[in-house]
Amino acid sequence: MDDVRTDARELADYGYEQELRRTLSAWAVFAIGFATISPVVGIYAVIQLGFAFSGPVWIWATVVAFLGQLLVAVVYAELASQFPVTGGVYQWVRRLAGPRLGWLVGWIYLSAAVASLTTVAYLGATWLHLLFSDGALSARGHVLLGVVFVAVALAINLLGVEPVKHFLNAGIIAEGVASIAVSLVLLVFVHNNGFGILFDTLGAEAAVGGSATAGFLACLAVAGWAFLGFDATTQVAEETENPRRNVPRALLRAYLFVAFTVLLTGLAVTLALSRPEDAVSGAIADPVFAAVTDGIGAWAEKPFIVVVLIAFFACAISIQTYIGRAVFAFARDRQLPFSPVLATVGERQIPYVSLIVTAVLAALGLLLGLNGNAAATLISFGSGGFYFVFLAVALTALVARLTGRWNPDSGQVRLGRLGLVVNVLAVVWLLFEAINIAWPRTELAPVGGSWVQVWAVILVFSALFLVGLAYVLLARPHTKLASVPAPAADKAPTR
Template sequence: MDNSRTDAGELAEYGYRQELRRSLSVWAVFAIGFATISPVVGIYAVVQLGFVFAGPAWIWAVLLAFLGQLLVAVVYVELSSQFPVTGGVYQWVRRLAGPRQGWLVGWIYLASAIASLTTVAYLGATWLHMLFSDGPLEPLHHVLLGVVFIAVALGINLLGVNPVKHFLNAGIVAEGVASIAVSVFLLVFAHNNGFGILFETLGAQAASGGSVLAGFLTCLAVAGWAFLGFDATTQVAEETEQPRRNVPRALIRAYLFVAFTVLLTGLAVTLALPNPEEAVAGRLADPVFTAVTAGLGGWSEKPFIAVVLLAFIACAISIQTYIGRAVYAFARDRQLPFSATLATVGPRQIPWVSLVVTAVLASLGLLLGLNGNAAATLIAFGSGGFYFVFLSVAVVALVARLTGRWRPSRGRVDLGRAGLVINVLAVVWLLFEATNIAWPRVELAPVGGSWVQVWAVVLVFSVLLAVGLVYVAIAKPHTRLPANQNQNQEEKLETP
């Protein structure tokens, strides 16, 4: 059987013709998911904040975030098996709850995804600076290096799907060296602390008014960043061979492998750090770098930085890959201003206009870094948006199950009653974690920051939601769907 013809036929049933190049195997989709979640980007971004707020016990917050997000990933596995189309959450919510709701969730998703690209570029700029200089990184230079980061990722994406695959494979190798190999070495040869330290805070609660619980919750809010991005696999469904089977497989494999790597690295760094009290006091800008260079020796500094930098670049490439597809999916349904232009597919069969526009928007977000260290603010902002989207999708899926609107089809991923239980637990987890992330905390704002920065997550996403509601009311994008987009899909949702 010609799978490409079968895939194109299934896509036509959803009202779309094959425009993107369908050339991604399950391994290539796994690479996109792995590079987007990225254990290096995830753990290296939160470890310093984790130590400051929870001490060595921060690792338990990471474990809890992993278990909670595993529930969400399973819900996404069922949905991605049912809907093999580019657009992910936008497509799912539109078809299960209606076009208005789909537009609003897609709008918040795009803003969050662009914020995540900004965050990765901002964090990666630090490593780029470390590769060439040992001096302090000034805010303006930090922002400019972040722009360079985004420009490199854009340039590689514009070369086409195959070059992206090669760079992501290199990123996986870099992740393996920087995370797994180094972590195993640290656990075996540079074990400076006993396992009992994992249950100590070393006074970290002082940063949260003396409350261990408050410190742990702050740490958990930050730890949620480490498990974002597994939905990137769903954005390339129309470029994937046999997407009903390969996208869900790639999604769950990427998530589990990244989770294993994150937990291994977190454990290794915590046990290997020579003076964990220094990390708790905030005197170590990067506990991972300190633990690695102390364990391997001074010679390892530049090689380790180069490997980590490669992993960050691969992550930025992957994020930009799926953001471009998300904008393309929105635009081809005439849901955005200048949709015809944004939906342009170039000779390399990639949505190049969407890629350029999202790169420009992500670069503008870097301006937040001009006001000192913006890492915590950007992480909270990016996480907050994604968790709002996670919650929206989980609630829509649960309501659709309970009302009979959606029944995962036989022959695909259908967990039956177990799927319903997991869906309920996912909603409970997301209600808690979304609230926890959005909770205004002075300790996550820049030093001397205003109340606007303390309430940044709530304020920004309230504004985004308000703008979205106004746009839906005035522009009515849900009425501009192409004629071939039949909203009445009950038969498609319930039959194999």
């Protein structure tokens, strides 16, 4: 109880009251991060497209994405250890680079986060359909099942923090079974290919103009999706006990554990496929499902689908949790239209209005699925927005570090000079990957799509940036910030 009071006093130093219930332990925060990154959701979304572009070589693109995002996770851990406030990137950029840039970064972040919930719901709908039917899934049916995903995630979140924790724990168990346990079984008992196949494209470059390099870059653009979501831990800082210590630790542990699981599953599936060339040609629509049912037996089909579904639902619930907190943080600072309503906290001490609004927006995004298979498009949208935000945050941190506006060593995560090296490398990686994801590729657009769909990532996020910029210039939300001064960026409040 004394720790909770201390955390509340520290929050007051930032100008905020303790409105949210501070009941999340280090394990609960880890569960949120783990469920949001979700090895099941990550690998199942990436592996099919990875095989199509690079064949078995896809796994090396995943390794590169893991190493690059590890640099970003370390920078985020430094920031989270010093600013234990709900709002994450919006709060960090606002305090280190000013409220105008903070608003723009927060605006793009919210857009990308809603797109990620839409994407998870769309991907999960396929598994929900498989549970009850072996027939084809229509575009309309896909959208409706996606809405079911969003509705369930919202319903669980509206019950309060405690039910969310229980569902996320179930999700971790499901992830362990669906990823780690199954992968170990495949590696030990179903080993149909040698390790040499990991260096063979099996002719996949034909899908991208005959260039293996182009195929690898396209695969790398998609692989970035598997390592998103670790920042979800920062959105529950005001509900976490001793957030300066527990949030960054949970962030890094969740990231590393998920990365290990993703790479283990990718390796196991690639080595287990009896006909990997069918995964390249598209004859096998889902390489993971094929490897499991062919290798373990048809009896495992329905149980495996159930376990995967639990993991997908846990991921959707976790994403809904942190999006609601992000909107709440924005609205609490009077940065959005209808801010007083969006910042409403109910009897269960949750921002229920923000949760409902973001669920509606995510459900509307599912309408993209009416135009056929939208998986690649949605992944590009979600990844593109997040990587733009990652780049803005890493650049802000680097400039603040070099100009003395931020002293990272005053937080719980102290890296000294190594922190500067990590920050620079993170910026280099993010600049490359943001361009790579935004690069117009016909293979990531719907079949027969127009130039608008090919350039969709650049066009949509340019439009979002211009809308946000217009709002900043006309509505001047930065002038509505609370008058209580925030602590200096290089000085942590005393505990």
